[in-house]
Amino acid sequence: MSTSPTAFSPELSPAVPRRRRWVFALPLGLLVAALGLGAAGAAEAPAARRKPNVLFLLADDLRPDGIRALGNPQLKTPHLDQVVERGFVFRHAYTFGAHIGSVCLPSRTMLYTGCHLFHNLGYGNGKTTTFPQAMKEAGYATIRSGKFGANPNDLCKPFDVNLNGYNSEVNANNIIAFIKERAGQAPLFLHMASNEPHDPQFATPEYYPLYRAQDLALPVNFLPLHPFDNGEMVIRDEATVPWPRTRENLTAKLARYYASISYWDAHVGRIIQALKEAGEFERTIIIIAGDNGLSLGEQGLVGKQNVYENGGMQVPLVIAGPGIPQGHSEAFAYLMDLYPTVCDLLGMAAPQGIDGKSLAPVLAGKAAQVRPYAFTCYTDVQRSIRDQRWKLIRYPKINRSQLFDLAADPHEMKDLAAAADQAPKVGEMLARLAQAQQEYGDTCPLTSPNPASAAWTPPPVAAEPAK
Template identity: 40%
Template sequence: MTAHLRILFLFLLIISCSLISLSQISTAAEKPERPNILFLFSDDQRADAVAAYDNPHIQTPNLDQLVKAGFNFRNAYCMGSIHGAVCQPSRAMLNSGRSLYHVPMDLKGVITLPQLLKQAGYETFGTGKWHNHRDSFQKSFTTGTAAFIGGMSNHLKVPVVDLKEGKFENKRTGKKFSSELFVDAAVDFLKQQPAEKPFYAYVAFTAPHDPRMPPETAMKVYENSPPPLPKNFMPQHPFNNGWLTGRDEALTGWPRQPEIVREQLAEYYGMITHMDTQIGRILQTLKDKDLDKNTIVIFSSDHGLALGSHGLLGKQNLYEHSMKSPLIFKGPGIPMNKSSDALVYLYDIFPTVCELTQIQVPSGVEGSDLAPIWRGKSERVRDTLFTTYEDLMRAVRDERWKLIRYPQIDKTQLFDLKEDRHELKDLSEHPEQQERIKKMLAELKEWQKRTDDKQPLTSEHPKPEAIDLTGRKRKPDQHQPDWIVKKYFDSE
């Protein structure tokens, strides 16, 4: 090889290596750092129980900041439940991305969202309420501190356990109020987490689920100014929906006394205000650790609660106040202080997190990715939405209209949510609405077919609608502290 050819060869080799290096640098620069995920999940929190959601009667300054800093879905729903503990199926759907009739309550045989992230190299951490069996917690999380494997508890005596190296240990009774206990665990995790390791932290509060026993400090703001009754308050539900005497409904007597409902509502708000203060500690730790710039924060709740609305107290119904939850996404690439009225399910969170972390969605996941909505690529992920409770109720709604069907009493309700968002004016008997009802019942049946809901919408032997619960009482369950028993039950 001549000297000239050697020089030319060396020149081409240098250029080639330089181009390869530049390509590698460019690829590395284009590949985004995987975001951390912090999931804050409350228990029984109505969609309107956030001050920034047009509620001046509650104090939630830290959630308000999330609202302003993030993107809000104002029509986020739990699909429903197969039994009275609505919390359990809601969490099963959330953690599996599957609809109600396609997921086992113990999540057996189903890949969970934290399990998927763990397989993708994330450190997965869990604290707080896990209502879907201990085995599914073990497979989902790398570590866990102060995990409550159950449904409800006295907030000052929560039975908790830790998870280390795949095994449960340190079983004990918490010595702090539940929200403080779980946030202590989350803060400790964040402080010890290395910056180079992406994490998924799941913080599942038991607040504001009853027994509603807020710390006195959180009640001061409500003592002299208890919140007003809901605009759809009723002394008793106008007909027997099949669950009027269930466990949650027996937390006070009938007819509902306005002063007692206001007291319970104040305690409920106090629980949320106290939880909000604890959430502030987590968000501050993110900032102190300089993790906030690459952490996506999600806040939601498993479903809502009636608390006097429609004469009900619990979540075992399909009215908006009981099936809707707040839902906020905040973080890099997510618009600030924006919202959408798209109809979404809580189980849409699963594929949305997959998209945000660039992880392939597993087969069997039925939820829809919500990111295109805040990116302006679509306005909705579905045209209608279906909710269900036991064999007692089925509902379908679109952007404006909502139909609820009660199979056991052959009753239908129809509401115009644009003009009547509190669901007070049943239009089902209006002649001009009969064609609409027919079409919505057909849509309801289509939803049942798609989700494998086998419940007939009529009954061969309908039960009577009428029921009178005046003066009826019920004893509290074992979770109620003595002072709540004395205040709400002994006085009756």
């Protein structure tokens, strides 16, 4: 572990290209002045000081079970476990979908704007106050440290401090320095947008030995190959493990993925410790989320370009802290709901014109849900609709549907779409899907006049695994 600096001094990792370093090469005094830090912050109104802090931990490609306390006993995540165990878990949280293979980018755009994908690609009307702007205007001292690339960097400009840190140690150092500089002067909005556990699943060397590939279990719905062409079979993420998937090649990736999560967990622990040392922890709301999910052998897939449960679109979502009960909910939540939810929790009005819905009534036990179904989408090749029991996935390019009874089959292993007695349910769910498309302004046809073949065979030469 690095020693945290005593004055605000943002770090970059050695991997940062040299041409970017000038941004951080300002003398500290100038940097502090440019960021408006220091004595000026002491003039914050007392009322603003009473607002809780918000620590928003956004991981990259974190599965909904990507923390031990969220249901994966193979993982070692002691610091995040403590947050989850005293917090409120949304078990059915999703990113709405993606129009491109880089699912991260539209996900983060929707998160920062509160608008869905078909609302100008998640940017809404471009005039609505964004999440970072709203926090700043509410008197928060704001910092984001984390991922760049596949991140809507323009939307992060309103942060008082907006840094591209290349790993969790660097990002934690930046945020800890900010806590030490600003604690007590203003409420803090601390946004760690980690690069982990996205491949290449970075961790420092001490974390990799925590997981031995041969000890790791495969998912119950593991398949060597996806049974048909879902429209996105050989994209980069799917090529990080060779075809066919085997126990050997898959668990090697699993071990790295878990090590990267444990590494992230350790540095989250350092931030929490810094909040405690600053006397701020007890009044800090902590949010844990992932920007998108990731298949790790389920259905023969290892990417995020699919709409299965525990696949590309389902994400972890946990909120903990003052005023937040311990508990969980099956309510359907989207990442775009976070912005209006935080506004609600802080007593701020969410802007008009956004699509996200406050989850605060669910947290307060006043509502069981904020929407009756969850719709997700991936480019023009996949659409899904689900309620608390049934899920339909539609592949418009091959005119194929899958129907799953999630109550009996949560891992989507038994497709009922072709069962004669389920024809009415397929029709009902297709109609609900079309209704959701109309609601969101999604014009993707659900049927192709010239459907492609659903048959698929993997590339003849095994793809090179990601480093």
